[in-house]
Amino acid sequence: MSRPLPILVFGASGQQGGSVANALLRGKRPVRALVRDMSSAKARALAEAGAELVQGSFDDRASLQRAMEGVRGVFSVQPSSPTGEVTDEDEVRYGVAVADLAVESGVRHLVYSSGAAVGEEPTGVAHFDTKARIEAHIRTLPITWTIVRPATFMEMLTMPGFGLDEDRFTFFARPDQSMQFIAVEDIGRIVAAVFAGPERFGGQTFEIAGDALTGSELEALFSHAAGRPIAYARFADDVLAANPFLAKLTELMDEGPVAGHADLDALRRIEPDLKRFSQWLAGTGRDAFAKALGAKDGWAYNRA
Numbered sequence: 001m002s003r004p005l006p007i008l009v010f011g012a013s014g015q016q017g018g019s020v021a022n023a024l025l026r027g028k029r030p031v032r033a034l035v036r037d038m039s040s041a042k043a044r045a046l047a048e049a050g051a052e053l054v055q056g057s058f059d060d061r062a063s064l065q066r067a068m069e070g071v072r073g074v075f076s077v078q079p080s081s082p083t084g085e086v087t088d089e090d091e092v093r094y095g096v097a098v099a100d101l102a103v104e105s106g107v108r109h110l111v112y113s114s115g116a117a118v119g120e121e122p123t124g125v126a127h128f129d130t131k132a133r134i135e136a137h138i139r140t141l142p143i144t145w146t147i148v149r150p151a152t153f154m155e156m157l158t159m160p161g162f163g164l165d166e167d168r169f170t171f172f173a174r175p176d177q178s179m180q181f182i183a184v185e186d187i188g189r190i191v192a193a194v195f196a197g198p199e200r201f202g203g204q205t206f207e208i209a210g211d212a213l214t215g216s217e218l219e220a221l222f223s224h225a226a227g228r229p230i231a232y233a234r235f236a237d238d239v240l241a242a243n244p245f246l247a248k249l250t251e252l253m254d255e256g257p258v259a260g261h262a263d264l265d266a267l268r269r270i271e272p273d274l275k276r277f278s279q280w281l282a283g284t285g286r287d288a289f290a291k292a293l294g295a296k297d298g299w300a301y302n303r304a
């Protein structure tokens with residue numbers, strides 16, 4: 001029996017691509033990963049896990065062409081301007097080039113990771129509207145495509161700056177407003193299921209998430225995990241007045257796009273093990289949460 005053709009994964013040394021590569025490899029499906037630096041620790045870990053590495057860059061069209069030779073599917077994700085490493089135009093150029101080359105290379109299935117806030121209308125947030133442009137281009141192409149729109153990553157919640165080190169948590173939602181989240185590892189689980197079913201998922205665009213929580217629910221889960229009260233609040237008005245980017249995202253929370261509208265029940269029928277935030281916090285996220293708290297050994301999960 002001939003070996004199945006690989007799936008080419010972009011960004012495999014990063015969060016989303018890493019999650020997709022791992023999920024495919026766990027399912028014994030061959031993975032080719034395009035990496036910029038073959039000798040980086042993450043690249044070596046991918047090779048050890050069974051991925052075939054190819055060296056290349058979004059900036060090097062010939063490397064993309066080589067990487068796509070003989071692959072069955074392509075997972076496409078691009079860096080965006082908040083990293084400071086690329087411009088918005090770079091993101092669009094990269095996403096369009098990957099999609100066009102997938103068509104030229106005869107790839108069967110292109111899966112593009114966009115963002116939950118992306119929709120019919122421009123949002124006014126540059127790195128969301130870039131993704132709308134890439135989506136629109138992909139829909140014009142003669143290829144089987146699927147667009148997934150991940151919700152806010154659970155991993156974002158333990159990043160510095162939201163107050164956990166001061167026993168509080170400040171975010172976009174009001175205490176009574178619900179917002180969706182996804183564990184990065186679950187992006188890979190869903191994308192692997194999508195690649196396994198091109199007939200079922202071809203031509204579809206859908207949001208992906210694993211949980212929906214109000215600010216008050218976040219407060220309860222963080223407090224339980226910390227073993228002490230973590231007070232939740234929406235960003236204060238003076239903070240929003242001083243930061244137009246946060247203010248815009250908060251406005252989009254109220255208008256809906258940032259809150260997310262994934263069909264969690266339908267997604268659990270595709271992948272039953274999608275993480276609730278409580279599970280993520282007690283498992284994959286516990287070290288990051290402990291670090292964010294500045295806690296040494298004083299939080300509840302360590303005492304379990």
Ligand SMILES: NC(=O)c1ccc[n+]([C@@H]2O[C@H](COP(=O)([O-])OP(=O)(O)OC[C@H]3O[C@@H](n4cnc5c(N)ncnc54)[C@H](OP(=O)(O)O)[C@@H]3O)[C@@H](O)[C@H]2O)c1
Nearest residue numbers: 011012013014015016017036057058078079080151152153
């Ligand atoms: N929904 C959310 O909460 C959320 C949160 C964060 C990000 N995002 C979105 O997710 C996307 C980024 O995905 P991510 O967070 O998985 O990325 P990430 O963890 O920052 O990793 C970026 C990946 O892209 C690779 N890369 C960067 N420049 C490249 C180039 N020129 N050629 C080839 N590969 C290159 C990096 O490789 P190296 O190892 O070589 O650097 C790395 O593998 C962005 O579009 C962003 O808007 C969403």
